[in-house]
Amino acid sequence: MAILTEEIHLPQIGDDQLKLLERLSNACAVSGDEGEVRKIVLEEVRPHADEVKVDALGNVMVSKHGSGERPLRVMLAAHMDEVGLMLTYDVGDGIYRFDTVGGVSTSDLPAKAIWVGKDHVPGVIGLKPLHLGNSDEHKRPVGLDDLRIDVGPVSGKVKVGDRATFATMFIRQGLSLRGKALDNRLGVATLIELVKHAPPQIELQAAFTVQEEIASRGARVAAFNFNPDMAIILDSTPAYDLPVWDVDENVRYNSRLGAGPAIYVADSGTLYDPRLVRYLIETAEAHGIPYQIRQPGGGGTDAGVIHKQRIGVPSVSVSVPGRYHHSPAAIVRLSDWQHTMDLVATALFYLTPKVLDGER
């Protein structure tokens, strides 16, 4: 591709952006209960958008009109929800049975501090004390039936149906950021910046989606409504780039920290449009932005439902790599976030309908 000489103002990550990510990470928005994050998103995008509405499922639908007669309609999607827990049965005395919402590993749960409900009522996930069990009891894996949420006797503040998340405060540590729900508050924070810096030649259709972690239910209706020409999905993907001790080489790392935005070729939900994959790679190479190809395989993003909507939507996903997603604390590199922002903002700035010329 040709490098144009027009001036491009890439959104930069500074104190304001980090503070916004901190607010987003500390907010609780388990699938189906995204209100707290939605409130922040609405606050941030309203002054910069031509149209903002909240649809029936709770997606925030933001339009920024493009110039020209029929500007390319580009849907950008980032999910607001996070995995977590739901209280299912009141045992009494502030103790509750609970279920998981989305992909939460039971082994991550015992003895963790949590926040319950809209008021972030502090609680803990309790397990029978080790010294009171017989020795066999502690050899088998812990199941949900062994665990209870304990908030103490705080009547009126907590009830069955409330969601709970890990009680992790966001921090910056050196070159890294640590927090809960960085999957996908990073995508949300990126998309907010892209709305603020939308290029003029495209119709930007930003969808801050709900219920992605439980089968992308929000994105399905959002894509039907926007009826876009193409879509870019901003998500987060695991980096499993730790050393593996029992074999020579780790060949299943999925993605790596510090290697830049992860561009998707295939996951269990989508075979990404080769024209858009190529465009992102060429954009990265032309502008010296580091990137990596996410290892093809399982997992998925909102693209899985978006690309099959109506007569089909050419789609691609880009993720910030992160270690320990869906756990109490994920770790990401600040540089990967900045490079992801650089890549998507640059790609949008130079985007023309030509990108979809030819057949996929």
Add this chain to the structure above:
Amino acid sequence: MKSLIQKLVETPGPSGYEGQIRSVVRAEIEPYADELQVDALGNLIALKGKGGADGIKIMLAAHIDEIGVMVTQVDEKGFVRFTTLGGVRPYTCVSGRVRFLNGTSGVIFMEPLDDMTKVPTFEQLYIDLGLSGNQDAPVKVGDVAVFERPFLDLGERLVAKSMDDRIGAAVLVETLRLIKDTPHQLFFVFSTQEEVGLRGATTAAFGIDPDLGLSVDVTGSGDTPRRTKVRMEVSLGKGPAIKVRDGGMLADRRVVDWMIRGAEKLGLPYQMEILEGGTTDARAMQLTRAGVPAGCLSIPTRYIHSPSEMVDYNDVQQAVQLLVELVSHPVKL
């Protein structure tokens, strides 16, 4: 028709990367179609007929994608790790050969197993391209390959990789060529990404908004040696199969009866099909928009999703005869 079948099965087209096979099919049908288009997901859609007072919109679908593999990593020694596109089984992979879209070939083998009586997992399989390191490897992460096996003509029986569903595509191509007159608007859809979840047919059906949908795809057979209790009625050589049910669809009773009437009118043999697992593009058509009467004409096939899928040539030709008859006359469901 055998040479058409050979041409179609020997062209690679793994799910999501159907460009080469689409070009081959397009060249075959271009002279016979009234209109041609390729949609966002790569479906090739040919329109035949202008429709009339007695006509409806009929969508006929056969998928042009095939199962395959995709590179996940070229390791330090140059061995290629991979993931699968569609329903590939580990036991059909070991010692098989693959060919990448760029022409590179390789052989699949497995790490030594602790218990050699067990079937390996995909994590234990790799592709050997004959390299001695990963510098200048001819493939990279995300590249795709199909199983490599030449077409075999056993007379009545034909064997090849990707009979699923190039045999259906061949039936549609041949049908399109033989139709002389139709009261309908016939949309021949050579669909993409069927093996990964009917994705192409889903968007094609939405765009076409048909009054009736029919897929042409392979189905299993129950006529091979077995000691299990798994039984299936369908045999090779007893005529095309009319699907009643599969893992994802109950065929519309009216469509089933319409197909039976057509076969009996021509005196063609046919079989009723009940398939326990798997489904076809007909499911996507049935469930699009407000719902569409849908069914499937199946070609009985042995060893589906292996590199040696076997069909009976008579079944294939009879499927063409039946289809031509069905779409050449007004349809009364």
